[in-house]
Amino acid sequence: MAISIELLEETDFDKFASIVQSAFVDGIGSVFLRGGAAANPTTHANLVKIQKNYFLNDSSARYVKAVDSTTGDIIAVAKWNFYLREQTNEELERSLHIPKPGEDGYIAFEAPILQHLMGWRREYMGTKPFIYLSLLATDPKYHRRGAGGKLLEWGTKQADELNIEAYVESTPEAKLLYERWGFVVVKEVTFDMNQFERSDLTDTVDINRILIRKPSGKP
16 A cells, blocks of 8 residues: 655544544543544544644644545544744743643643643753654554554654654554654653543553654764
8 A cells, every 4th residue: 555645734634533533542542632432523523623723823733644545545644743943931831831720721631641741741852942743643444554654754754854852652552663763762651540430441551651762863
């Protein structure tokens, strides 16, 4: 199967959300993205709205898709954020702000996930330039066909050309794929999945890994 990598278009976000919710059926990814049994027309529409807002208003965001060249079907998607200059401390705090109780956007069960995702990103990357792979998902029908690797190739090539590090938070299943593309585990965080009260989740704990990739050829 021939796979092409293209920029996602605004009209693609319905398919984007379907792939994401079908790919993340367990672990904190399912909780945060409302995947698996939590996927329904309402959660789907909310995911489309949130991601389309980033697409239109976040200048750091780059959305890409893997397309089956024969059928034209989108089979995998990724969202990368390019932070290409040193941020000020004020910019960093705005980008990593976690809504508090009473603020718009606050959702109680998301708080421990966001504290992990944003807290370790602050510690490891701080204000320096880097590329952040914030989301990678493949349609389950196309697993192990190379689409995820093609999307990683797209991002890591740009990181090498820019001579900056790349950063990702990984599910247990994706860890080996990231390591094949030069990412190295620097932190592991264990989540007690019982706190989220999702009876459909198969594991009682989820181990989320933080990985960093240096530009190719750099020590």
